[in-house]
Amino acid sequence: MKRSVFGLLSAVMILIFVLATGAQAALELTEAESAFLATLDYAEAEKDLRVLVEEIGTRVAGTEAEKPAIAYIEGRLKEIPGLEVTLEDFVVNTTPSADLILDGKAYSAGAPDNNQYYLGWGSAEGEPILITDPAGLDPQTDLSGKIAFFLGNTRVATNWETKEKTVVHPATYEAITKLAAMKPEAIVVIFDFNTEETERYQLRVSRPSLTDLTLPDEIAAIGVDIPLISVNRFAYEDILAIVGEKTDAIVPLGTTAAVATRPYTKTQNIIGLKKAAEPTDRTIYVTSHYDSVLASPGANDNGSGVVMMIAIARAFAEVETDYNIAFIAFGAEEIGLKGARQYVSDLTSSGEIENAVANYNMDMIATSQEDCQYIFMNSSVDKDAPVDSIKLETYVTAISRLAAKKVDFDLDYYHVIYDTTTDHYAFHEAGVPAVEYDWRANLEGDAFEAYYHTYYDDIEHNFSLDRLKLQGDIIALAIYMDATGN
Numbered sequence: 001m002k003r004s005v006f007g008l009l010s011a012v013m014i015l016i017f018v019l020a021t022g023a024q025a026a027l028e029l030t031e032a033e034s035a036f037l038a039t040l041d042y043a044e045a046e047k048d049l050r051v052l053v054e055e056i057g058t059r060v061a062g063t064e065a066e067k068p069a070i071a072y073i074e075g076r077l078k079e080i081p082g083l084e085v086t087l088e089d090f091v092v093n094t095t096p097s098a099d100l101i102l103d104g105k106a107y108s109a110g111a112p113d114n115n116q117y118y119l120g121w122g123s124a125e126g127e128p129i130l131i132t133d134p135a136g137l138d139p140q141t142d143l144s145g146k147i148a149f150f151l152g153n154t155r156v157a158t159n160w161e162t163k164e165k166t167v168v169h170p171a172t173y174e175a176i177t178k179l180a181a182m183k184p185e186a187i188v189v190i191f192d193f194n195t196e197e198t199e200r201y202q203l204r205v206s207r208p209s210l211t212d213l214t215l216p217d218e219i220a221a222i223g224v225d226i227p228l229i230s231v232n233r234f235a236y237e238d239i240l241a242i243v244g245e246k247t248d249a250i251v252p253l254g255t256t257a258a259v260a261t262r263p264y265t266k267t268q269n270i271i272g273l274k275k276a277a278e279p280t281d282r283t284i285y286v287t288s289h290y291d292s293v294l295a296s297p298g299a300n301d302n303g304s305g306v307v308m309m310i311a312i313a314r315a316f317a318e319v320e321t322d323y324n325i326a327f328i329a330f331g332a333e334e335i336g337l338k339g340a341r342q343y344v345s346d347l348t349s350s351g352e353i354e355n356a357v358a359n360y361n362m363d364m365i366a367t368s369q370e371d372c373q374y375i376f377m378n379s380s381v382d383k384d385a386p387v388d389s390i391k392l393e394t395y396v397t398a399i400s401r402l403a404a405k406k407v408d409f410d411l412d413y414y415h416v417i418y419d420t421t422t423d424h425y426a427f428h429e430a431g432v433p434a435v436e437y438d439w440r441a442n443l444e445g446d447a448f449e450a451y452y453h454t455y456y457d458d459i460e461h462n463f464s465l466d467r468l469k470l471q472g473d474i475i476a477l478a479i480y481m482d483a484t485g486n
């Protein structure tokens with residue numbers, strides 16, 4: 001295709017230019033570029049991050065708990081002059097979703113895997129109770145009218161070095177089986193996945209989700225009409241505060257709990273469109289995903305990308321551009337790039353994809369973990385090409401490198417790798433030059449921070465404002481140069 005030939009030629013030309021200028025000769029920022037970078041408001045970005053991570057918290061796709069995040073991002077984009085903000089609804093039929101509402105407060109919840117219909121789907125309401133010791137509970141107990149919570153001790157963990165996955169503690173299955181026989185309205189398994197400091201390099205918890213459990217057959221016979229969900233450590237902390245010192249076999253957790261499970265995920269993309277100075281159909285896509293995994297409040301993954309995307313949109317408010325720019329917060333990335341795939345498939349069916357200039361995608365751009373000192377650009381151009389191969393370059397990676405050079409980022413710490421695991425890949429597959437940015441811990445590019453997808457992906461443990469600025473300036477400058485032709 002014409003675009004890719006042009007892309008490669010431009011990439012090579014820019015690269016030759018960057019390399020020929022050498023390490024010592026500084027590439028100067030233009031006055032306009034410096035002025036643009038000075039308008040990036042990182043204090044506002046950090047404020048946005050605190051809202052997403054500390055006020056809203058875990059944002060699993062399709063849950064009630066992610067809705068405040070959607071509303072917040074939509075509201076922030078609507079404040080930006082000249083942005084036309086729309087929401088796109090979409091449904092993922094292959095992934096189940098679940099909610100817990102405990103006395104009015106919504107928590108992200110995990111649902112059983114779609115392929116394992118061992119317990120019922122649907123909604124239930126009841127009086128929330130904690131079963132402190134399911135094994136010791138009298139089997140004759142009648143749990144009708146109750147939503148039964150208990151602390152599951154099943155742990156799904158991945159060995160950091162061998163990548164081996166372990167699932168232990170069949171006691172959780174036994175407890176589900178036993179409680180289901182007492183006919184509660186629903187069962188809530190609490191997973192207190194606690195990656196201790198000492199073991200954080202060895203054990204990385206993947207998903208505190210029932211998806212990873214293989215339950216024994218007998219459960220299918222007992223509890224077909226009883227919804228079963230899992231909740232995370234954040235819900236557990238709230239529940240512990242209610243329970244306090246009580247050690248009764250059954251501890252009341254409040255007045256009402258509502259549980260919902262559904263075999264699909266319904267969520268939204270948030271789109272803010274900025275029009276070019278002169279009417280055109282040509283559009284640059286600046287993207288990030290706002291959903292998180294159930295284990296995590298998603299500070300670096302990917303609150304960081306979302307708040308930078310908003311900051312860049314804000315900085316462009318006063319800039320006249322050659323292309324339209326669509327600033328997009330995608331939903332459902334963590335369950336398979338679903339929001340991006342939905343959006344790109346819309347562009348493809350409407351023919352708009354032909355006018356797509358580029359995709360700049362931010363995902364995990366502000367970890368504070370010290371050894372994550374390398375910026376990696378993910379391109380998906382050549383599966384067999386090693387890190388930093390010229391074969392991985394497109395004009396978007398080349399322009400990013402040029403931007404890095406202009407802001408004096410040491411190019412020894414700036415790399416390109418083949419990667420298909422984030423939203424940029426949906427654009428790449430459709431033939432659009434696409435790049436994603438993150439920080440990694442080694443030159444092979446195969447290690448993220450140890451807090452990735454864990455409870456500790458919060459502002460205290462896994463966010464650096466300096467790192468956000470380093471990546472943010474480079475990405476914003478690359479988009480600026482592309483969008484203004486400078």
Ligand SMILES: [Zn+2]
Pocket residue numbers: 289301302333363364
């Ligand atoms: Zn992510």
